[in-house]
Amino acid sequence: MLLSLDALERRIVVSGHRITAPRRTLLDSMQQLGDHFTAEQLAAAAPGVGRATVFRTLRLLQEIGTVCQVILDDRTLEYRLASGGxxxxxxxxxxxxxxxxxxxxxxxxxxxxxxxxxxxxxxxxxxxxxxxxxxxxxxxxxxxxxx
Amino acid sequence: MLLSLDALERRIVVSGHRITAPRRTLLDSMQQLGDHFTAEQLAAAAPGVGRATVFRTLRLLQEIGTVCQVILDDRTLEYRLASGGxxxxxxxxxxxxxxxxxxxxxxxxxxxxxxxxxxxxxxxxxxxxxxxxxxxxxxxxxxxxxx
DNA sequence: GAGCTACTGAGACATCGTGTCAATACGTGC
DNA sequence: GCACGTATTGACACGATGTCTCAGTAGCTC
CATH class of the missing domain: 3.30.1490.190 (Ferric-uptake regulator, C-terminal dimerisarion domain)
Structure with a gap:
């Protein structure tokens, strides 16, 4: 079960960070990409958002436990919206x-x-x-x- | 307990590959590097062996189970001589x-x-x-x- | 020793991620 | 509603790590 956009945004605010248009776009794209996605897929799904911002946002979301990394068998890296824990x-x-x-x-x-x-x-x-x-x-x- | 150079070379032969001077050099360097090492450390420890050969050899050794990967906490990759299994x-x-x-x-x-x-x-x-x-x-x- | 083929080195290239820096947008206080 | 301080952004250069290509070389086998 995925969290709502609202809940995701609340997490960012609670952790002391700002809600910005690019972050909103990225959160939305993540939900649309669904299960799991690469940084590149996310960047492609959110045109207009810089690559650096994609990586920065992914790192931020990891820190606050909203996104987790999945290491695939071939060692490539994917991301995934996590409910935490x-x-x-x-x-x-x-x-x-x-x-x-x-x-x-x-x-x-x-x-x-x-x-x-x-x-x-x-x-x-x-x-x-x-x-x-x-x-x-x-x-x-x-x-x-x-x- | 590390395997002897001889035993390592035998594994390569048994798996249907050749023993070459660069491979011998790399095996030797791996044993001297000990516990665990990065591809870059191995390349530095084996001057005269091309970078591509270092990576190729590491991949070969992984395939035959002689080397294993260690994923560190920060997701960087190290290698390690393995006795197999x-x-x-x-x-x-x-x-x-x-x-x-x-x-x-x-x-x-x-x-x-x-x-x-x-x-x-x-x-x-x-x-x-x-x-x-x-x-x-x-x-x-x-x-x-x-x- | 000849010949077939695996292997090699050099270097270009690909991928994935970070650092820098000027410009911009967010939230707050008024 | 507006000014202000600061977090955030985008563009781009950079770095780390690994792969691909290709002509040349060296290991086996006969």
Missing amino acids: HHHHAVCSECGSVDDFENADIEVLLHALASLTGFTIETHRLELYGRCAPCTARLAGAELPIG | HHHHAVCSECGSVDDFENADIEVLLHALASLTGFTIETHRLELYGRCAPCTARLAGAELPIG
Whole structure:
């Protein structure tokens, strides 16, 4: 569920920054791009907004937790509107969809594991690559009738 | 424990590629650079070897599982000689050290979690950022005597 | 030693992101 | 409604990182 433009703008104001026309344009474009997008796609979707502003705004939104980065399998970078909070990504290599997931068990397990070796976790990054449920189902169905 | 130069070269041959002087130089430099290194550091440590060859060789070594990538907290990329097999990285933000770790529980948990949502995991990427054991101890000690 | 082919180095190029700086627009106080 | 201080912007140069091309070279194999 995406936040409304209003809610997104409120976040920017609350964090002590200004609402400007370019930022409004970018927020709007992000919502239209949907699930996930590259910086270049966003720049293309918001003509009239300078490239530097696109990157600056993305960085600002990351800082206030409104946008998160998705590192794809080939290490390219995409962005995604986030509702906030720590989460991970499941990236489908078939259709390219990206889903968020969060799981307390993983966090607990990681910290337990780290404490065994004395490592203190400050943050972590976890990305899953594979096939989403619809693509898994579709491909499983396609495999049955050979030929 | 690092593999010997011999063992590294054997891997290249077994995978159907040639041992050349530049590749030998690069393998040697990688071992001398130790724990982890950037492509640029490797290029600097192997003068006479072209930049393109450095990147090509790193890619080749990744493909045959001899080198793995470490994505740092700030998204910069480092490389690391790997003994092979799937593993994760624990990156110390104090001293910059990188440790491998592997844990079957995590893999099991991830697959269990994925199957709940129907997602099929092909691969994943997990990086921990924080403080290694020595740095944790050092900083804990430093905190006690204030002033 | 000859020949096939993988490999190399140089350098241009592509991609992605940042730094600079003068100009502009936002929000506030009046 | 207007002036003002400052955050923000756009244009553009720059930097970091990696890829592509292509003629020349060097490893294997026979």
